[in-house]
Amino acid sequence: MLFTIQHRTTYAYSGLVRLGPQRLRFHPRCDGAQRVISHGLTVHPQPQGWNEHLDLEGNRITQAWFAGETNRFEINVQMQVETLRRNAFDFVLAPEALVLPIPHAHDAVSVQAYLHRGQPDDAVTVFAAEQSLAVERETVRFLERLCRHMFETFEQIHRLEGAPQTPFETLRTRRGACRDLAVLFVDCCRAEGIPARFASGYQRGNLQSDRRDLHAWPEVYLPGAGWRGFDPTHGTALADTHVTIAAAAHARDTMPVSGPFVGPGATSRLDFSVQIQVAEGSPQAII
Missing domain, CATH: 2.60.40.2250 (Immunoglobulin-like)
Known part of the structure; x- marks a missing residue:
């Protein structure tokens, strides 16, 4: 596109x-x-x-x-x-990445920032584990399930100002703006041993909308695939519908x-x- x-x-x-x-x-x-x-x-x-x-x-x-x-x-x-990218799944995962948690023996230093959970919350940890166990801890199925589940069960709101909510707050209220959902998704992935980061940019979205804005979504690092985007605001893995401006371990570094x-x-x-x-x-x- x-x-x-x-x-x-x-x-x-x-x-x-x-x-x-x-x-x-x-x-x-x-x-x-x-x-x-x-x-x-x-x-x-x-x-x-x-x-x-x-x-x-x-x-x-x-x-x-x-x-x-x-x-x-x-x-x-x-x-x-x-x-x-036309196909969101045009990759072959490395064998060690097929099942969670993903070991990082060869890239432990590089992934530290993308696995770090600032203030781990037990409720978020349990929520992530439930999604993972439901698909027998298979990596790609977990990511698809988490993305779809958040899209189907969380209320998406539009909030122009303010920092992202904490992962716990978004999980507790089951509602949030795109940046809130992205931060929760990132924390769930890190809880399951998947390096994840916050991304911002533009989306195709509704081209007839009178009011467009920047958008936010999570990206995960998968050995064999590299960084891949998932958008819980829409419940889909990303291919060619989003333009990335910045991506970072912490949302503040994409402002x-x-x-x-x-x-x-x-x-x-x-x-x-x-x-x-x-x-x-x-x-x-x-x-």
Whole structure:
């Protein structure tokens, strides 16, 4: 699929402020599942300087710093991205990954961050074990069951602001926004010995919707398959319907904009606009 995406983010301040260095995550990842055809980013006010770099987890960061004062901070992004994966299960698992828990004798150092549970909760551990035992601890069947079960039994809500809920809170209430479901899914996978991380970006979704937004979902690392996405908001394994911008062990490290501002008593108001067009086929075929 060919995604054409326009994304505007605006912070309006109640008074004049000085912007500290800002970290922007708006550049899609380039991997076996997607490739970036074009990408443009503009910022107002004009930065005094900026640099492009990769963070520890391979996400592309634009760091911008500013001089002077402003009452508005605006980021405009335009991009075209081709998603490449047609089959969500086009892999052959390594033998040691067929049944849970997955041993990590050869990559123990690399996977530590993706197996770490910040505040393990017994209820979440039991919930994950129930889903795993129901499919005889088979890895792929567990992931499919967990994804489908959360889609069918949890209420999906839309919540524009705020950090993700704790896994326990989402499990207790059986409701949450996409980022809440993603965090719970990640914790369940880690409880069962599957490295997992939080991903954010864009989804095909309902192209007729008047209000589009960033989306969040979990990814798991499977020996023999690499990183693979599952979306409990929709109950499906991911192929070519999502564009990944950032993925990290912790949700905070995927935030599209992070950075301080300083101004006496000043507050900020966030506004955004996302437009997504999707065409079937490759760019060459579409042209």
